[in-house]
Amino acid sequence: MCGIHELTEKDLQPLTYTPAYLDKIKGMRFFDPHVHMTSRTTDDYQAMADAGVVALIEPAFWLGQPRTGVDTFRDYFNSILGWERFRASQFGIKHYCTIGLNSKEANNEALAEAVMEILPQFIYKEGVVGVGEIGFDDQTPLEEKYYRAQLELAKEAGLPVQIHTPHRDKKKGTQRSMDIAIEHGLAPHMVIVDHNNEETVKEVLDRGFWAAFTIYPFTKMGNERMVEIVKQYGSERIMVNSAADWGISDPLAVPKTAALMHESGIDLNDIHLVTYINAVKAFAQSGQINEADFDLAGNIDQREKFNGSTVLRGGQQPRINKNTTIIR
């Protein structure tokens, strides 16, 4: 008989697989300030909760193909404010969002006008922590027009702004985004500049803006590079996110990066700042984030229920051991 070793009692036990990196970050809490959960499965919420993600922000963005009418925008905003928030709550994750017209779709002027008309209805809603993600993609005049208009909206509502910086000509796009924000009277501490890299980080920090980094395979940052950035620039006003979406991306990027930072000898306090505290601080300027809610979310929204435990059963999802071949 070849290849068959003797079966022991151990082989018959269910496999419980805990990736090694989870050990390194046991007990830590994370805030992912940029992740497009609408493109992810419920399994991702479960894995994020298990890895210590207690809260996240879903910025309104591009769904991969252009929307053809304002109604689909309305439905999209409703879904990130409603269904996504509920789905997250099922795993004890507090879900916030930023609302805005993204740069790619700003190029369809008729549609952009219609979206601008409904935005005020949405930015005052509960749990909307900013106007975002807005800014430049191809750096066209229309992108600039709607970027400016939305900065005005944010200013009026007293909300932070979350800026998407372009892939092409990033350095110039980032500079322009900051210049225009200042021109519209937004204080740098109310602006979170996203998708930074080695080329943009220094100026963003020097000018007093928040510098967010997206850990996204192939196109944005790798987390080894992120470790180097924190080593070089420290932890002040820097934050890490996954920007996970429908592309090849990783909703566990924040906890994984924390583990790698830990392994690389970065101080635990600095890790806590860049993977949790800084993002909470920046977006709490909206008046819509209360850290105590993160704990309450763990109670599966008990406040919404009637007679406590009777109803709680209804909201809870069965846990599934994904490492068995049996599906019940």
Place this chain on the structure above:
Amino acid sequence: MAEYVYDRQQMSEGLAAIIAGNSSDAAREWLQQRLQKAASIPQFNQTFTAVPRFTGKNIIVVSPEQAAVLQQQVPGFFVHGWTLDRLIRAWWLLQLDTSDKAVYLDTIEKLFLSAEMNELAALYSALPLLAWPEEWKLRTAEGVRSNIGVVQEAIMLQNPYPARYLDEPAWNQLVMKAIFTDKPLHLISGLDERRNTALAAILTDFAHERWAAGRKVSPMQWRLLTTFITADNMADLTRVWHSADQTEKAAAALVFANTDYAPAKTLLASDPALTAEIQSGALSWDVIAAKLSQN
């Protein structure tokens, strides 16, 4: 049909009294200010949306006298366990002008269309208060289809609107959705009053499907077969009666205790201890509900 089926003024004052006892001076001042702009629809909408930002979301405290005022106007209307923002939103809806029915209906419908989940829950819990109540049947049926727990609960639990206004198929849909999503059935207003033959048939079908899949059937659902026992479903109830699970057996016993169907009576009589428990009130549907919630 009248716009309001109760005295709007009395209800509005009743709610305002509860708001007064549960909110800060700052919140009340803000509401007072907003009231002056309520005639403009965009301002009305923005206030509805912004409520929690200015009032907070504490769980309200309601005195028995305050609750009685609401009950007198709309029987079965509860605000117990509500958060302050939900209560204020319900009150705010009563401040919307009803002089033009079309404008009123359109404004409320649009609030539903752009609502996030707490707004939806507030709107659905306020269904019993809305003007032209018969106009909200389709909207209610739509809400029942929601996948969001808090929204479903706002419609299904302790809300007198569905039992009063939904037609039978929509009502049955609501009950089945509550069962699918594991809601506490005993908190559905009008559950017993709106039992019907069609629902009894749907439920036995559903039980067969569950049993075939090796899954359990909630003991609570048999309550809906009371007064609809036939030779056909008696076989199912007999199976429940013979279950090793004591709660299941107790549920069958409660059904049998409230029917005139002779074979059921005979079966119940074969267990004098259980019969006595029911007669003394020691066993009731509420007792079963409490037991299930501990699981």
